Amino acid sequence: MSKAKKVFVFDDNVDILDLCTIILEDAGYEIKTSSTSNNIIEQVSSYVPDIIFMDNWLPDVGGIDATKELKAHAELSHIPVIYFSANNDVKSLAEQAGADDYLSKPFDIEELEKIISKYL
Template identity: 80%
Template structure:
């Protein structure tokens, strides 16, 4: 399966990263994770994912700034970014960041897969 879609998850919580990896690999995706959004452009360029999940609470560079940086980048701006947080205000945070969608935590597995399928047109 050389054509599996790549999902990049940014979250500073190791449990969430592990959970997402298990769920998404099980669903046939290739998964890359990072606990920091520092050098976000370099991190994403190195992997060129099909879709990105971005947590709000990341050390140093927060999710909003990281998402804006991606959306301002000519090569990376077309990769869908899903804003991903336990904050009740996830929708307005996603809008501020310029994200393509959002998922509130805790999420269920079906929601996670649905949002990926929707944005990747699967």
Template identity: 75%
Template sequence: MVTKKVFVFDDNKDILDLCTFILEDAGYEIKTSENANNIEKQVADYMPDIIFMDNWLPDLGGIQATKALKNHPDLKHIPVIYFSANNDISALANEAGADSYLSKPFDIAALEEIVRKHLS
């Protein structure tokens, strides 16, 4: 069976470590980035099966980063899960063109469930 790949963009190292721990434990391969610089290249070089995108990223914010991916012919098929503690997360995810969203703080079951749902 091919291991599914998850890419998490978040400027918070603790969140990245937590996601890595949870998702590797669940059997996924994971890559993380603390910025969205050259977002298309970062994603194209790894070609994940799903992406988690934080709203607050240095330089290119989550909305612009998500839009860049969704406008890219080779990357737009990859589900992007918007990932934020912002109260307006559903509106932000919608504006960004994300496929879904996950509020922070999240619980482990919710994280695993959203990954499963989008990768099945």
């Protein structure tokens, strides 16, 4: 059996992290969550996920800056970053951040799984 794909979710909302964890573990993914995008390079390097979900409103370093940092990093820039936010301009935020795609909140389980299978 192939190794489980790894998903990293950044969100400062614990309920969202719990929800994502339940959904994704259920679907057979390995998941790591973080409520802050501080030291984003260290956080991502130590886990090396196959896909990243990035919330917009994160304390200290926001989602846009964190995504830009990842995309500027030679060894991590290939990892797809999915921007997710309840902002109605999530599409333009994702573009600003240089994210690969976006998912509006609230999202349904199907949308989440669809976007993951699109990139993995």
